[in-house]
Amino acid sequence: MAASLGRVLIAGAGPAAFQTARIIKNQCEQLGIVNRSSKRWQPMFECLNSEGTANVIAAKSSLEPLAGQVKLDVAFADLPSTDGQWDTLVLATPSHAYSDVLAALPKSCLGSVKQVVLISSLFGGHKLVKGFFAELDLAPNVLVFSNYFAATKFSVGEAGVSVTTKAAKKRIYAYSSTYSSQSGCVVLNLLAQTLAEVGVEVVELDNGYSVEGRNITSYVHPAFFITPFSLNHILSDSGDIKYMYKLFPEGPVTTETIHTLVELWRDISTLTQHFDGTPFNLLQFLNDDNYPVHPETIRRDQIDQFMSLSAIEQEYLIYVRYSAILIDPFSTPDANGRYFDFSAVPYAKGKVENGKLHLPRVPKEDLQTLYWFKALADEQGIELPTVNRVLGIFESWLSEHDLPNHLIEEFHTQASNCLHWVRRSTDL
Numbered sequence: 001m002a003a004s005l006g007r008v009l010i011a012g013a014g015p016a017a018f019q020t021a022r023i024i025k026n027q028c029e030q031l032g033i034v035n036r037s038s039k040r041w042q043p044m045f046e047c048l049n050s051e052g053t054a055n056v057i058a059a060k061s062s063l064e065p066l067a068g069q070v071k072l073d074v075a076f077a078d079l080p081s082t083d084g085q086w087d088t089l090v091l092a093t094p095s096h097a098y099s100d101v102l103a104a105l106p107k108s109c110l111g112s113v114k115q116v117v118l119i120s121s122l123f124g125g126h127k128l129v130k131g132f133f134a135e136l137d138l139a140p141n142v143l144v145f146s147n148y149f150a151a152t153k154f155s156v157g158e159a160g161v162s163v164t165t166k167a168a169k170k171r172i173y174a175y176s177s178t179y180s181s182q183s184g185c186v187v188l189n190l191l192a193q194t195l196a197e198v199g200v201e202v203v204e205l206d207n208g209y210s211v212e213g214r215n216i217t218s219y220v221h222p223a224f225f226i227t228p229f230s231l232n233h234i235l236s237d238s239g240d241i242k243y244m245y246k247l248f249p250e251g252p253v254t255t256e257t258i259h260t261l262v263e264l265w266r267d268i269s270t271l272t273q274h275f276d277g278t279p280f281n282l283l284q285f286l287n288d289d290n291y292p293v294h295p296e297t298i299r300r301d302q303i304d305q306f307m308s309l310s311a312i313e314q315e316y317l318i319y320v321r322y323s324a325i326l327i328d329p330f331s332t333p334d335a336n337g338r339y340f341d342f343s344a345v346p347y348a349k350g351k352v353e354n355g356k357l358h359l360p361r362v363p364k365e366d367l368q369t370l371y372w373f374k375a376l377a378d379e380q381g382i383e384l385p386t387v388n389r390v391l392g393i394f395e396s397w398l399s400e401h402d403l404p405n406h407l408i409e410e411f412h413t414q415a416s417n418c419l420h421w422v423r424r425s426t427d428l
Contacts (some may be wrong), residue, residue, distance in 0.1 A: 004029055005186060006087030011101050013041050015056040015152035015163040016119055017092035022070040023194045024187070030073045036104070036309040041215035044161050050401065054161040064166050066150065066333040067198040073131070076104040079104035088187065096124035099417045102132045112333035115141040117187050120148045122369065123218070124376055124422055126177060131424030133230040143187050146173040148201050171201040171289045175211040209277035213268055216290055221366040222390050223261035224252045231397050234350045245343035246326060258319045262311070263386035271373065276381055281306050283317055293324040355406045367394060368411055375415035376422070
């Protein structure tokens with residue numbers, strides 16, 4: 001592909017940032033990376049400054065097109081120290097950090113930005129970015145993806161900055177705010193071309209909310225992990241082990257949590273439709289885009305007709321689906337006929353320290369997501385009963401256990417900051 005992405009700055013220093021850098025490097029005139037100052041970033045920054053390269057390892061041969069070394073031309077110690085002029089800004093940070101990251105970047109280095117790429121956008125992220133740049137009298141193209149396209153972790157036992165990609169998704173969705181039917185979007189075309197080599201389909205939609213609503217964690221994580229069962233276990237120091245995707249009592253999956261999952265899908269579908277987006281078939285999304293089950297477990301016609309079924313039939317099929325992937329149904333059984341224990345994912349733990357509640361990424365990021373949905377819905381005069389109910393469960397749990405409630409204020413403030421820039425977007 002002859003077109004260049006110009007001078008590209010990646011904000012974020014997680015595994016996804018380095019994998020993305022590897023894919024786009026050959027189309028960059030200059031490639032830089034920056035992250036907020038942290039104990040984790042400091043040694044990586046020093047390594048990149050001295051060696052200038054990061055390494056991407058493919059865990060299996062089918063992923064080799066994603067692997068290789070990537071040379072980074074410049075690394076910045078922290079966000080405020082970023083300088084230079086950049087044509088493309090890639091946000092590879094957690095989506096709820098977008099407002100903080102954008103606010104921390106010097107305005108002087110954003111004046112030439114022509115496109116912004118959101119690797120895994122939050123709902124309304126494309127409007128947030130448009131609103132931020134509108135305050136600078138700029139209107140870059142905004143390209144959003146529904147999810148990061150792979151499963152990538154930092155490599156263990158490897159020298160320097162090294163990440164390993166273990167799997168790639170079957171399908172992700174994308175939206176470009178200034179799509180041209182003749183040339184398309186350069187970044188989108190480049191990523192789609194490379195990802196096609198490893199079997200990832202990139203589907204472009206004409207509505208940003210339709211893309212951003214197709215993030216599976218928005219439905220599954222709050223339903224399973226913002227419950228008394230999960231929250232109590234996350235703070236428990238008893239030494240017992242529970243698993244995030246197993247049936248009760250080994251894990252949180254019950255008919256009630258499945259009901260909540262389906263109702264969250266309805267809430268967010270309502271919000272998506274309000275912004276002229278298109279709802280999607282939840283069971284088809286889980287099966288076809290994420291992980292399938294055998295047709296003997298759920299027939300194809302049941303998947304295809306899911307949208308027309310009654311609520312109880314829908315919940316039944318989702319429960320069957322999660323029961324069927326307690327093990328990996330497509331793994332090779334061992335000598336004892338046992339399949340790979342797909343659902344044996346232990347919870348990360350939280351703690352109360354110095355008067356503050358520290359929650360792990362799951363469910364902290366999921367709480368941020370729900371408070372953001374609530375703020376956006378309240379702004380539009382839309383009722384999201386299940387979002388409100390799940391937030392009520394969390395707030396009641398804090399009160400009943402006499403736990404610090406500073407996170408509630410933190411999440412409200414964060415949502416308010418995001419909402420400020422969404423309001424600034426010209427067509428909201």
